[in-house]
Amino acid sequence: MVLEKTTPAKKAATKKDTAKKAAYSKEQYLNWYELMLRIRRFEERCLLAYSQQKIRGFLHVYIGQESIAAGLESALIPGDGIVTAYRQHGIAIGRGVSTKGAMAELFGKFTGVNKGKGGSMHFMSKEFKYFGGNGIVGAQIPIGAGIAFAEKYRGTNNLCVTMFGDGAARQGALHEAFNMAMTWKLPVLFICENNHYAMGTSVSRTSNVPELYKLGFGYEMPSEQVDGMTPESVHEAIAKAAAHIRSGAGPYYLEIKTYRYKGHSVSDPGSYRTREELKSYQEIDPINVTEEKIITLGYATEAEMEAIKERVKVEIDEAEAFADASPYPDASELYTDNYAEPDYPFMKD
16 A cells, blocks of 8 residues: 555545544544553653753654554554564553653663663563563564564464664665565564654665565565554554464565654754654644544543543653652662573473
């Protein structure tokens, strides 16, 4: 599927169609909206905390890409794993990592999801089958194929979602993982979150194949391009891909077209893109569009939407207060969690 550019006429038509019918339930739309808003407000608070030097080091926020996290989670089952790159707070929160644990981790506190040792780029949760958060560009791609191999070896019905950015699509590890995954028919869903810029360089300047979903064709891997600015389109594409994978047919690859409203990291002013380009994507902000749909469909009043916003604000306030009040790790923690006992029975014998 080739993603078409959204025009004012198409937006008006979409609004008219929305008033006629609802593709999903009230509960689903409200869940999507609240999750996206939670991620947005969390990331905005992170930027503020960074300016106050509460957060140090690198910080890559997910602002603008929230509908991917929302549509992803609604299309998966609890046993599925996820591995992704360093712009990952939103994906982790969508998985179930608490905003308190996430904020404390960013503050380097012992109550963080990884005891303050991982920081912004290295969240991990065994409980939620969330394997990070990886700082090396593209390193998570073969890791995801390996996790999928483990699921196949164990005979489960689970898959591993392996996410990466458009910049990581240049890595040789991607091609090695694609080849191996197709050869062994591994239960892996590869997702490229294409926000158009690898740090500050556009896709068109770094690839002879700007439509990145076509990279899968060289391995005869089912591959599609997806509109990543609505949770509905993300959910539908991932649900379709997951059904294909669970049937035993092997991997699937989705290029999800999205956009980050902020720079690559806190040190990037984003001056390589035009104001007009940024504005065109802000006009289709997934949070605002979903809120408008909810009200148009009569699923909630404006007062009820304001109550959701206030609830999310209180949650983020509490997350920051929790992180502020939490202790830093003791010096002895430097020597813990470096190695883990394997949980495969054949390795314990």
